[in-house]
Amino acid sequence: MASEKEVSNGVEWRIKIADGSSERLVPEANPASRLLLGIKSFVIGLALKAWKFLQKAWDLGVDDPRKVIHCLKVGTALAVVSLFYYMRPLYEGFGKNAVMWAIMTVVVVFENCVGATVCKSLNRVCGTLLAGFFALGVHSVASQSGQRFEPIIVGASVFLLASAATFSRFIPSVKARFDYGAMIFILTFSLVSVSGYRVDKLFEMAHHRISTIIIGTSLCIIISMLICPIWAGQELYTLTTRNMDKLTTSLDGCVEEYFKDSGSVVESNKKCHKKLQGYKCVLISKAAEESMANFARWEPGHGPFNFRHPWQQYLKIGSSMRSCAYCLEALNGCINSENQAPEYIKRHLNNSSLKVSSNSSSVIKELAITIKTMKKSSNIHSLVGEMNSAVQELQNDLKSLPKLFSPPSMPEADTPENKKIESISRTMVKMPLMEIVPLLTLASLLIEIATRISGIVDAVEELENLAEFKHASNDKC
Amino acid sequence: MASEKEVSNGVEWRIKIADGSSERLVPEANPASRLLLGIKSFVIGLALKAWKFLQKAWDLGVDDPRKVIHCLKVGTALAVVSLFYYMRPLYEGFGKNAVMWAIMTVVVVFENCVGATVCKSLNRVCGTLLAGFFALGVHSVASQSGQRFEPIIVGASVFLLASAATFSRFIPSVKARFDYGAMIFILTFSLVSVSGYRVDKLFEMAHHRISTIIIGTSLCIIISMLICPIWAGQELYTLTTRNMDKLTTSLDGCVEEYFKDSGSVVESNKKCHKKLQGYKCVLISKAAEESMANFARWEPGHGPFNFRHPWQQYLKIGSSMRSCAYCLEALNGCINSENQAPEYIKRHLNNSSLKVSSNSSSVIKELAITIKTMKKSSNIHSLVGEMNSAVQELQNDLKSLPKLFSPPSMPEADTPENKKIESISRTMVKMPLMEIVPLLTLASLLIEIATRISGIVDAVEELENLAEFKHASNDKC
Numbered sequence: 001m002a003s004e005k006e007v008s009n010g011v012e013w014r015i016k017i018a019d020g021s022s023e024r025l026v027p028e029a030n031p032a033s034r035l036l037l038g039i040k041s042f043v044i045g046l047a048l049k050a051w052k053f054l055q056k057a058w059d060l061g062v063d064d065p066r067k068v069i070h071c072l073k074v075g076t077a078l079a080v081v082s083l084f085y086y087m088r089p090l091y092e093g094f095g096k097n098a099v100m101w102a103i104m105t106v107v108v109v110f111e112n113c114v115g116a117t118v119c120k121s122l123n124r125v126c127g128t129l130l131a132g133f134f135a136l137g138v139h140s141v142a143s144q145s146g147q148r149f150e151p152i153i154v155g156a157s158v159f160l161l162a163s164a165a166t167f168s169r170f171i172p173s174v175k176a177r178f179d180y181g182a183m184i185f186i187l188t189f190s191l192v193s194v195s196g197y198r199v200d201k202l203f204e205m206a207h208h209r210i211s212t213i214i215i216g217t218s219l220c221i222i223i224s225m226l227i228c229p230i231w232a233g234q235e236l237y238t239l240t241t242r243n244m245d246k247l248t249t250s251l252d253g254c255v256e257e258y259f260k261d262s263g264s265v266v267e268s269n270k271k272c273h274k275k276l277q278g279y280k281c282v283l284i285s286k287a288a289e290e291s292m293a294n295f296a297r298w299e300p301g302h303g304p305f306n307f308r309h310p311w312q313q314y315l316k317i318g319s320s321m322r323s324c325a326y327c328l329e330a331l332n333g334c335i336n337s338e339n340q341a342p343e344y345i346k347r348h349l350n351n352s353s354l355k356v357s358s359n360s361s362s363v364i365k366e367l368a369i370t371i372k373t374m375k376k377s378s379n380i381h382s383l384v385g386e387m388n389s390a391v392q393e394l395q396n397d398l399k400s401l402p403k404l405f406s407p408p409s410m411p412e413a414d415t416p417e418n419k420k421i422e423s424i425s426r427t428m429v430k431m432p433l434m435e436i437v438p439l440l441t442l443a444s445l446l447i448e449i450a451t452r453i454s455g456i457v458d459a460v461e462e463l464e465n466l467a468e469f470k471h472a473s474n475d476k477c
Numbered sequence: 478m479a480s481e482k483e484v485s486n487g488v489e490w491r492i493k494i495a496d497g498s499s500e501r502l503v504p505e506a507n508p509a510s511r512l513l514l515g516i517k518s519f520v521i522g523l524a525l526k527a528w529k530f531l532q533k534a535w536d537l538g539v540d541d542p543r544k545v546i547h548c549l550k551v552g553t554a555l556a557v558v559s560l561f562y563y564m565r566p567l568y569e570g571f572g573k574n575a576v577m578w579a580i581m582t583v584v585v586v587f588e589n590c591v592g593a594t595v596c597k598s599l600n601r602v603c604g605t606l607l608a609g610f611f612a613l614g615v616h617s618v619a620s621q622s623g624q625r626f627e628p629i630i631v632g633a634s635v636f637l638l639a640s641a642a643t644f645s646r647f648i649p650s651v652k653a654r655f656d657y658g659a660m661i662f663i664l665t666f667s668l669v670s671v672s673g674y675r676v677d678k679l680f681e682m683a684h685h686r687i688s689t690i691i692i693g694t695s696l697c698i699i700i701s702m703l704i705c706p707i708w709a710g711q712e713l714y715t716l717t718t719r720n721m722d723k724l725t726t727s728l729d730g731c732v733e734e735y736f737k738d739s740g741s742v743v744e745s746n747k748k749c750h751k752k753l754q755g756y757k758c759v760l761i762s763k764a765a766e767e768s769m770a771n772f773a774r775w776e777p778g779h780g781p782f783n784f785r786h787p788w789q790q791y792l793k794i795g796s797s798m799r800s801c802a803y804c805l806e807a808l809n810g811c812i813n814s815e816n817q818a819p820e821y822i823k824r825h826l827n828n829s830s831l832k833v834s835s836n837s838s839s840v841i842k843e844l845a846i847t848i849k850t851m852k853k854s855s856n857i858h859s860l861v862g863e864m865n866s867a868v869q870e871l872q873n874d875l876k877s878l879p880k881l882f883s884p885p886s887m888p889e890a891d892t893p894e895n896k897k898i899e900s901i902s903r904t905m906v907k908m909p910l911m912e913i914v915p916l917l918t919l920a921s922l923l924i925e926i927a928t929r930i931s932g933i934v935d936a937v938e939e940l941e942n943l944a945e946f947k948h949a950s951n952d953k954c
Contacts (some may be wrong), residue, residue: 191581330803
C-alpha cells in the first residue's frame with residue numbers, strides 16, 4: 001500500500017515536471033524515452049521521499065535527544081546480551097535457548113520510560129512464574145492419566161486458561177496494570193504444558209528460563225535507570241506544569257486579542273494562533289497522562305518524588321484543566337464570530353474582563369509554581385480572592401451595561417417632553433444586543449472559566465495534602 | 478501493592494465488624510482470638526473482593542458477549558496449535574522449537590479485531606523476513622572475517638540496527654503502522670545473527686521459523702475472520718454513528734431541560750444527567766477512533782465496506798463532532814449557572830432556541846442516516862437551510878429582545894409625561910442584563926454549535942464523495 005502511494009506520488013511529480021518543460025518533451029515522446037523518464041522520475045521521487053523521511057527523523061531526534069539516547073540504550077542492552085553468547089561459561093551454563101530468552105526479554109521489555117520497563121519486567125517475571133506453576137500442576141495430572149487422555153487434558157486446560165486469561169485482559173483494572181503479565185501467562189502456560197509432554201527436563205528448563213528472564217529484566221531495569229533515565233512520573237509532572245503554562249498563555253492571549261484595537265491584523269493573527277495552540281495541547285493530553293500515571297506507580301522514588309507519590313491526583317488536575325480548556329475552545333469560537341460589539345461597549349468591559357483573565361492566569365501560574373516547587377503556596381487564597389472579586393467587578397460592569405443605552409440626553413431637560421420620550425424609546429430599541437452577544441458570551445465564559453479554575457485549585461490542594469507538600473517560607477508575607 | 482491494599486481493606490472491614498459487636502468481643506479479646514478473628518475477616522474480605530471482581534467480570538461479559546467470544550477464539554486457536562505438538566508428522570517435520578514459535582505467534586498476534594490481527598501478522602512476517610535477510614548478510618560478512626572479529630562485527634551490527642529500528646518506532650508514521658514489525662525486526666535480527674555463530678543449520682532454522690510463523694498467523698487470521706469476526710472498520714463506523722446519536726440526544730436534552738418549567742427537579746435532573754453523558758462519550762473517543770482507523774486500513778473488504786474505504790475521513794468527522802461537543806460542554810456549564818433569566822424573557826427565546834436545537838439535531842440525525850444507509854441524502858441541504866433559518870430567527874428574536882424592556886406602558890398615553898419618563902428610565906436601568914447573560918450565552922453557543930455542525934456536514938459530504946455513496950432513491954421528494 002505504502003509503495004503504491006509512493007508510485008502514485010512519483011507519477012504526480014513526474015507530471016508536474018513534464019508540464020513545466022512540455023515544449024522540449026513533446027517532440028521526442030516515444031514509449032521508450034517515456035518509460036525511461038518515468039523510471040528516472042520514480043527513482044528521484046523515491047529518493048526525495050526517503051530524504052524527507054530522514055529529515056523528519058533528524059528533526060525528531062534534534063527535538064528530543066532523549067529519544068536518541070533511548071535507542072542507544074536499547075542497542076547497548078542488546079549488544080551486551082548478545083555477547084553473552086560468546087562467553088563460554090554462560091553459554092554452557094544456560095544453553096543456546098536460554099540466551100535466546102534473554103535477548104527476547106530485552107527486546108520486549110525495554111521501554112522508553114523506567115516505569116514501563118519495570119512494569120513489563122515484573123509482569124514478565126510474575127506471569128512466567130505463575131504460569132510455570134500452573135503448567136507443572138496440569139502436567140503432573142496429565143502424565144498420570146495415561147497416554148490417551150494426556151492430549152485431551154492438556155488441550156482442554158490450555159483452552160480454558162487461555163480463554164480466562166484473555167478475558168481478564170478486558171477488565172479495566174487488570175488491563176491497566178497486568179495486561180502484559182496476562183499475555184506472558186498464556187504464552188508460558190501453553191509452552192510449558194505442551195512441551196512437558198516430550199521434554200523430561202522440565203524443571204531444568206523452567207530454571208533456565210526464569211534465570212535468563214531475570215538476567216534480561218535486571219539488565220533492562222539497570223540500564224534504563226542508570227543511563228539518562230526517563231521517569232514516567234517526572235514526565236507526567238512536567239506535562240502537567242507545562243499544560244498549566246499553556247493554559248494561562250492561551251487564556252491571556254485570547255482575551256487580549258479580543259480587546260486589542262484592530263490594528264496589524266495579520267501579525268496579531270499569527271501570534272494569536274501560536275498562543276491558541278496551547279490549550280489544544282491540554283485538550284488532547286488525556287491519553288498521555290493516563291498512560292504516564294499508570295507507569296509512574298511502578299517507579300521507585302526518584303528526584304523529589306517518593307515511591308507512593310499520588311500520581312492519580314495528576315489525572316484529576318489534568319481533567320479539571322481540560323474542563324477549562326473546553327470553555328476556552330468555545331470562547332475562541334465566539335470571539336471569531338463576525339458580529340463584533342462596538343468599541344465603546346467593548347471599552348466598558350475591557351478592564352474588568354482583562355482583570356478576570358489576568359487574575360485567573362495568576363491563579364493557574366501560582367498553582368504551577370506550587371507544583372514546580374512542591375511547596376504549599378501561601379498566597380493562593382488571596383489570589384483566588386482577587387480572581388473572585390474581579391469576577392464580581394465584571395458582573396457589576398455587566399449590570400451597569402444597560403446604563404450605556406439610557407438616554408445620554410438626560411441633562412438636556414429643556415427639550416420638549418414628547419421628543420424626549422421618542423428619543424429614549426428609539427435608543428432602547430436600537431440597543432445593539434446582537435452585536436454585544438459575543439461580548440456577553442465572552443464575559444459569561446470568563447466567569448465560567450473562573451469557576452472551573454476553582455476546580456483546579458481544589459485538585460491541586462488535594463495533591464498538596466496527599467503528597468505532603470511543605471509550606472513555602474513566608475518571605476512574601 | 479495490590480495485595481497490601483487488600484490487607485488494609487480487610488482490616489478496615491474487620492474494624493467495622495468489631496465496632497458493631499464490641500460488647501460481646503471485649504471480654505474474650507485475648508491475642509490468639511484476635512489473631513483468629515483477624516485472619517477470618519481477612520479471608521472473608523479477600524473472598525468478598527474476589528466475588529466483586531468476578532461480578533464485575535460477569536457484567537463485562539454480559540455487556541459485550543463478543544468479548545467472551547474473542548476469548549473462546551483465542552483458546553481455540555491455542556488449543557489447535559498445541560495439538561500440532563501431538564501430531565507426529567508435524568512435530569517431526571518442524572521440531573519442538575518450531576511448534577513453540579507457532580504458539581508464540583498465536584499468543585502475540587491474536588487481537589480483538591480482524592484489522593489488528595492482520596496488521597500484527599503482516600508485521601510479524603515482514604519483520605521476520607527482512608531481519609532474516611539482514612542477519613544472513615551480517616553473518617556471512619562476520620564469518621569471513623575470522624574468529625576474533627566475529628563477535629565485534631555481530632555486536633556492532635546488533636547495536637546499530639537495534640538502535641536504528643528503535644528510533645524508527647518513534648516516527649509517527651512508522652509507529653502507526655509498523656511498530657510491531659520494527660520490534661520483531663530487532664528481535665529476529667538479534668536472534669539470528671547471534672545464533673548464526675553456533676548453529677550451522679541457519680537456513681533450515683530460518684525456513685522452519687518462517688513456516689511456523691506463517692502457520693500461526695494464518696490460523697489466527699482465519700479464526701478471527703471466520704468465527705464471529707469483529708471488524709475495526711465496522712466498529713469505527715458504529716462508534717461514529719452512535720456518537721452522532723448521542724450528540725443529538727445531549728443537544729436536545731440540554732436545551733429542553735433549560736427551557737422546561739422548574740417542575741419535578743429531581744426526576745428531570747436524573748434524566749438530564751443520563752442525556753448529558755452522551756456528549757462526554759464524544760469528547761473522549763479520540764484515541765479509540767484513531768486506533769480503529771489505524772487497524773481498519775489493514776482489513777479486507779467486509780460488509781458494505783471495500784478494501785480502500787476512506788477510514789481516515791471518519792477521524793475528520795469525529796474531530797468536527799468533538800468541536801461541537803466542546804461547545805456543548807461549555808453550554809452545560811453556563812446552563813447550570815445560578816443566575817437564571819426571568820420566565821418571560823426565557824419564553825421570548827424559547828421557541829427559536831428549541832427550533833435551532835431541534836433543527837441542528839435533525840441535521841446530525843440526517844448525517845447519521847446518511848452514514849448508516851451509505852446513501853447520499855437528498856434533503857440534507859434543505860435541513861441545513863432550515864437550521865440556518867432557525868439560527869436567523871433566533872438572531873432576530875435576540876435583536877427584538879430589547880423591546881421587552883421598552884415601556885409596556887406605551888398605550889397608556891394618558892398618564893402624565895413626567896411619570897412616564899421616570900418609569901421608562903427605571904425599566905431601562907432595571908433591565909436584568911446579569912440574569913439574561915446565561916440565556917444570551919446559550920443562544921450564542923447554540924449559534925456556534927450550528928456553525929460547527931456545518932463542519933460535520935462538510936466532512937460527511939467529503940466521505941460521501943470519497944466512498945462513492947450512491948444517491949438515495951428520491952421517494953421523499
